[in-house]
Structure formats: structure tokens, C-alpha cells
Amino acid sequence: MQFFGGSEISPSPPAPTASGNNAHMMYVFNRNGVCLLYREWNRPLHTLNAQQDHKLMFGLLFSLKSLTAKMDPTNAERGNLGVPQLPGQGCSFHSFRTNTYKLSFMESPSGIKIILVTHPRTGDLRESLKYIYNLYVDYVAKNPLYTPGTPIRCELFNTNLDQYVRSIA
Amino acid sequence: MAPVAPRSGDAIFASVERVNAELFTLTYGAIVRQLLTDLEEVEEVNKQLDQMGYNIGIRLIDEFLAKSNVARCVDFKETAEVIAKVGFKMFLGVTASVSNWDADGTCCSIVLEDNPLVDFVELPDTCQGLYYCNVLSGVIRGALEMVSMKTEVTWVRDMLRGDDAFELQVKLLKQVPEEYPYKDDE
Amino acid sequence: MIGVGKIKQYSNVLDKPLSKGKQEVSLSAFAFLFSELVQYNQTQVDNIAELERRLEDAGYAVGARVLELLCHRDKGNRRETRLLGILSFVHSTVWKVLFGKVADSLEKGTEHEDEYMISEKELLVNRFISIPKDMGTFNCGAFVAGIVRGVLDSAGFPAVVTAHFVPMEGQQRPRTTILIKFAEEVLRREARLG
Numbered sequence: 108m109q110f111f112g113g114s115e116i117s118p119s120p121p122a123p124t125a126s127g128n129n130a131h132m133m134y135v136f137n138r139n140g141v142c143l144l145y146r147e148w149n150r151p152l153h154t155l156n157a158q159q160d161h162k163l164m165f166g167l168l169f170s171l172k173s174l175t176a177k178m179d180p181t182n183a184e185r186g187n188l189g190v191p192q193l194p195g196q197g198c199s200f201h202s203f204r205t206n207t208y209k210l211s212f213m214e215s216p217s218g219i220k221i222i223l224v225t226h227p228r229t230g231d232l233r234e235s236l237k238y239i240y241n242l243y244v245d246y247v248a249k250n251p252l253y254t255p256g257t258p259i260r261c262e263l264f265n266t267n268l269d270q271y272v273r274s275i276a
Numbered sequence: 277m278a279p280v281a282p283r284s285g286d287a288i289f290a291s292v293e294r295v296n297a298e299l300f301t302l303t304y305g306a307i308v309r310q311l312l313t314d315l316e317e318v319e320e321v322n323k324q325l326d327q328m329g330y331n332i333g334i335r336l337i338d339e340f341l342a343k344s345n346v347a348r349c350v351d352f353k354e355t356a357e358v359i360a361k362v363g364f365k366m367f368l369g370v371t372a373s374v375s376n377w378d379a380d381g382t383c384c385s386i387v388l389e390d391n392p393l394v395d396f397v398e399l400p401d402t403c404q405g406l407y408y409c410n411v412l413s414g415v416i417r418g419a420l421e422m423v424s425m426k427t428e429v430t431w432v433r434d435m436l437r438g439d440d441a442f443e444l445q446v447k448l449l450k451q452v453p454e455e456y457p458y459k460d461d462e
Numbered sequence: 463m464i465g466v467g468k469i470k471q472y473s474n475v476l477d478k479p480l481s482k483g484k485q486e487v488s489l490s491a492f493a494f495l496f497s498e499l500v501q502y503n504q505t506q507v508d509n510i511a512e513l514e515r516r517l518e519d520a521g522y523a524v525g526a527r528v529l530e531l532l533c534h535r536d537k538g539n540r541r542e543t544r545l546l547g548i549l550s551f552v553h554s555t556v557w558k559v560l561f562g563k564v565a566d567s568l569e570k571g572t573e574h575e576d577e578y579m580i581s582e583k584e585l586l587v588n589r590f591i592s593i594p595k596d597m598g599t600f601n602c603g604a605f606v607a608g609i610v611r612g613v614l615d616s617a618g619f620p621a622v623v624t625a626h627f628v629p630m631e632g633q634q635r636p637r638t639t640i641l642i643k644f645a646e647e648v649l650r651r652e653a654r655l656g
Contacts, residue, residue: 138422140457162458169456216348217337217422218454237342244342248335249493249590251500251602255334261592266634289488295586297485298531299524299560300492306523307499310516314506328502332494339490367491392487396527411495 129226130272131208135243137256138218140165143247144259148272168212168220175200201233211236219243225275235275242267283357285365288343297369297392304393308408318405325407329414330421337419340366348423352448353377355425356384359416359446368392376445385432386416388442399436408436413444424452489586496587500602510600518608518623525612528556541617545644545652548619553580556613561586566637576649578642580610581628585638601625603638610640620645 128149135144142161155163179198202211204227211223213236221236221243246264247253253261307328311321340346344362349355360372370392376385393409407413413429420427426449433439503516532555533541542548553568561582571577587602603625611623622643627636 138454166456166458215338215341216346217341218424219338240338241342244339245590246592248338249490249497251493251497251587251591252594252597253497253592254501255331260594263590263592293489294486295489295492295562296559297487298528300487300495302524302527303492303495303499303520305527306520307495307502309523310503310520324502328498331501332498335497336490336494339494343490367488369485369487392485395485396531 128273129229129275131224131226133224133239133268133272134161134164134220134222135259136161136165136168136220136222139256141256143257146265146268146272164222165220168222171203172199172214202231213237213240215240223272223275229275232275235271238271239268242271283361284371285344285362288362288366289369292343292366294369297395301392301395304411305397308406312403312406318403322405322407322410325410326414326417329411329416330418331414332411333415333418333420334422336367336415337422340419351381352425353381353384355420355423356386356446359419360386363419364388382448384446386444386446387433388444391435391442394436397436404437406436407431407434409434409442416444416446420446421452424454426450426452489589492586493590496602496605499605510597514600514604514625517602517604518611521605521608521610522612522615523608525556525609525614526616527612528560528609529613529616532556532559543618544655545619545648548614548617549578549642551617552610552613556609560609571641574643576644576646578644580640580642581637582640583630583633583637584635585625588638599627601627601638603640606638607640610642614642619648621648 130148132145132147132150134142137143142165145157145161153160176198181198199214200212202209204210207227209225209227209229211225211229211232212220213233214220219240221239223232223236223239225232242264246261246267247259248255250261250263253259259265308321308325311324312318315321315324340363344358344366346358346362349358356374360374364370364372368391370388370390372386372388374384374386377383391409393412397408399406399408410431413431417427417429428447428449430445430447431443432445433441433443435442499520500513500517503513503520507513507516529541542551549568554564557563557565557580565580566583567579567581569579569581571579585603585606587605591602593600607623607625611621614621614623622645624641626639626641628639629636
């Protein structure tokens, strides 16, 4: 970020605890389920074509959100299973872990979904996802040549993202 | 716990990078001038300004959410307050007030006393039907649509038309839930 | 002509004291507005040169108004009459008002007598932009070039003004140079003034 050193517009990135290449891949979806961005850093195995892969990921999030909200023991106002919610409404999950990877997830009330798949031992990435959302705001939403809803092809975003993701522990 | 929505945008406005309002005002003036030349009809210019506002609104909402830490508002009343107190302050450095609620809480007025879009502006006779600030109504409509609220935003008072304030009426039409965008057989 | 932005025509705008120019809006508000200016103009053209020309036109309108405002406010309506005077006015006063800082540099062209360059490491309008490969040498700085041309032209210094990316050694991003090529008449007048 040295080039934008004078800018106060993004909060400084959460301090990494160690550096390494922990990230496998990342997805950004908009509220219409369009995959705006897919990045891959370390994914040895591909079993599906890209489109099926994105659709599967989006479907997983959609169902999991519905399930977690339905299971909420603290909130009476939960909808029926499968009934759509407003983004950001009710409870939601922010990560899950398997024996081979960890998936971290954030969704803004505007329906932007950021998914980061990392090494299973990665720590809490909520602040990191927020930081990535800020990168999205600066270098995608404010890019005069970006048309909303289209795949992200913004060099500044990708450069900053790569640099940041590499620092995630 | 979800973060509590800030009641004022003062602190955010003070912390973000700012530019001289004149650059903003004059750039907006140049846009309106370009539209008047391109489209000729004042009515068409009004429509285009609203459309451009909408386009801005659907992008600006993410900046708003990222910088303000506002989570989902509980109802439309809170939403209107947040737009007036936090939104206007955070972007334009001015505050607005909310009034004229209808009985079921789905329609209100947002009143602006100070409006940086209109410094140095006076409508000549040939542009009397122009809603010079129509971009603002579009921004609100676009931003709210991205947080699942379909609204209708119209001007009630306009100082450039001789009124004593700028007043926008914001009417909530419906809340749009997220839908699964793929069909099963796709 | 359209009265938008005119400051002299009507009594009640005149009655209002001219603002001191200390009000601010967020950089984001400007960035979103500027993005939409670019997006709208993209729908009105079918090539990059045309897009730059339209952005320059929009900038020109801003530049002409800026000169009017600044002369009124800062200089008691006295205008610069010499070439170096007006250049330094653009490089420092105009830049400071519009972009909050003096421009990084003002240089005379080495190959041509009539050329001057104002450079900025990171021009405000290029702050958040990524230019796709298929847009080649497109530079949003055309808008700023238009502002410069608007100021110069209104002050009686007609010029051709263009914006260019210039790669910088050791930097990821190129800087933007605003190239000013004065009209012949300007140089002749300057020579007469001695």
C-alpha cells in the first residue's frame, strides 16, 4: 500500500501474525449471485468447471445461511427453512472448518459476499474480510471504468488483494 | 452483537479524505450543462440526472456500509434517519432532517438546508422545469434498492424554484428479499 | 446559453456573499460523481479520442468558472497577463483550490519552445482507476487538461492541453503529465512584452 500512503480512506490492514501462503482461493459474489471475482492461489484439485464451481459455492452459502438462521435459539423471528432472508438480516455464520480447509465468509447488507478459503489452521479472518471489502470499495466501486455487476478486471484491486492475501496468517 | 448505527456522520466525515466542495459543485454543473446540450429537453435531463444518481447510489452504498459500520437497520424509520444524519454528512458534509412521517411509517420527508450542489447556480428562464438536484433523489433510490428497499423519491420543495428548503419525499414501496438466482435445472 | 454555474446574472445569487471556498465534501462523493461523468460519456461515444474530448469539454467549463471565482476572490479581479505568471497561477493557486495541494512539478518542454508540462504523481481523477488493456492510452486526466485549458483560455492564453501517463522508474503506477502547447499568438505577444 505504500503508493497510497497519504490516503486515510482504508483502515490499515490488520497486522498479520506471520507471513505465508495460506490462502487457497477467494470468491466475490454480488446480491444477484453473479460471481464478480474468482481468484486462486493454491488449488491443486479442480473437479468442476468454473461456472458449476461458482454456482455450487453460492448455493452452499445460500443454504447454510438459511439453515443457521433457522437453528437460531435466540431469535423468534426466524423464517421458514428455504424462505429467503434480507442480506444481513438475522444471524449468520462467518466461517466453518473442515479437516482440510477453512472457509471464511462475510456479507454486506448490500449483498456483496466475500469468501476466502484458507488453510484449516488460519485464525479469525473477519477483520481481513472487512479489509478486502474496503479494497473492493476503493478500487472497484470507485473505479470510473468499472460497470457494476460485471466481472472485476481492475488491476489496482488485484495487485492490492494479492499483496494483502499473501500476508494472511 | 451487531455494531450500533452511528447517530451522526460527523466523526466519519472528519476521518475520511475530503476535497474542496467547489471542485464537486463545478463538476456537477459541468455534467448538467453537458446533459442540457446533449438531450435538449429539460424533461429528458431530469430523467438522465435521476438515472445517473441511481447508478451512483448502487456503487456508493458499499462505501457507506464499509465506512460507517452500519449494519442492517431495524426498520424504514431508522433507515431514513441514518440517511439524513450519517449519509448526507459523510458524503456531502451537510446534515439533513427527517419529518412528515405518514401513519404507517413508510413515507417521510428528508429536508436539506444546505446543499453543496447548488452553490453559484441560478436557473435561467429556459430551464424552469429542471430539477437541478435530481441526482440526489436517484442516489437515495439506488442505494436503498441495494439494501433491499424499493422506494420512490420525489422533490417536494426546491430552493432553485423559489421554495425555502430542499425537501425530498421518500416512499417505501416494498422490501425485496434475496432470491436464489439459479434455476434448479440450470 | 445555459445559466448553470453563472455567478453574475441574477440578483439573489449576488446578494449571497461569495463563499470563501472552505467548504468540503468527501473525496468519495467526488469520485462517484466523476465516475458517473465518465460512465455517461462512454455511452455517448464510440472511441477513446472522442471520450477524452468530451471529458476535456466538461473540464473546460469547470476551468472557466474556477478562473472567474478565483479572480473575484483572491485577486480583486486582476488577471495574470504574462505567460509564466499564468502558468504558476495554474500550478499553484488553481491546483491548491481544486486538489488541495500545489502540483508536483511545472517544467518547460525541452524540445519545443511553446510547451510546458504540469505533472502529478497521482492525479485525483486517476486515484482509483484501473485502465483495461483494450482502452489503450486512455487517460481520465483529460478532464483536468480541460480544466487547465478552460483557465488558460479564459485568461487570454489559448492553448492545446492534453493528458498523458508517463512511466516512472521504481514506481508501480505512472504519473500523469498535463502537456500545454500555447497558441502562436500567445508566444508572439509574450515576445512583444519582452
